[in-house]
Amino acid sequence: MSPFYYCLLIIGIIAAILLIGYLYWKTRNLKRQNELLIRQSREISSVAFPDESIDYKLDPHLLKNALNAIQSHAYQSYHALDKLSNVLDYILYETDGKFVKLKDEIAFAQNLIEINKLKISPLFDLHIRKKISPEAGELFIVPFMTINPIENAFKHADVQNENSFISVVFEVMDDQFILIVSNRIQPKQFTTSNLGGLGNKTFAQRLKKIYGSDYHLNTEQKEGIYTVTVKIKLYKND
The missing domain is CATH 3.30.565.10 (Histidine kinase-like ATPase, C-terminal domain)
Incomplete structure (x- = not known):
């Protein structure tokens, strides 16, 4: 092989190595940027829409329905006890006579x-x-x-x-x-x-x-x- 072609071969190998190195660096850089963008996007979403996240986990309407159900049972219990109290009053105090x-x-x-x-x-x-x-x-x-x-x-x-x-x-x-x-x-x-x-x-x-x-x-x-x-x-x- 002549010295000229030998030099071209050396230059080609060096160029290829440099190109591969550049592409590798570029790929790593793009990957880091992509990961950074994804992380920033998640942070922005969590900050910009806190109410949406909370509403999904603690729906006020569900809590209101639960409260209404509890109040309903409490009212029924109170109502029944009130009627029972009236019945006992009648038995104890209203029926002394014939x-x-x-x-x-x-x-x-x-x-x-x-x-x-x-x-x-x-x-x-x-x-x-x-x-x-x-x-x-x-x-x-x-x-x-x-x-x-x-x-x-x-x-x-x-x-x-x-x-x-x-x-x-x-x-x-x-x-x-x-x-x-x-x-x-x-x-x-x-x-x-x-x-x-x-x-x-x-x-x-x-x-x-x-x-x-x-x-x-x-x-x-x-x-x-x-x-x-x-x-x-x-x-x-x-």
């Missing part, structure tokens, strides 16, 4: 219903109707005459059936208090003996002992619906 005012007995029954509502779904079909004038509310009745039919309705209602219901009607006609309680019962309870049992018998005996012939009690079971109708004579405070 008779109570009808309006007080009805209030007691309504408190009892509110407490029993805790056992069923808020969507359960519960009808309460009261047709009692203020004057009739001042008439007198023996206390606790409303307990048995209402408690049995909540005890035996078929709450799993979408067509299930409980209906309670308070009414006064002339001098008679009328209580009608109806509910759809479970198929396995389609025998009257299972509905109330000893409680119904005791209730009937109590009515007869206190009111003699001044009452009427009727139970009916038809097409899966059990109905109790009680009619009791009311007295004036003479």
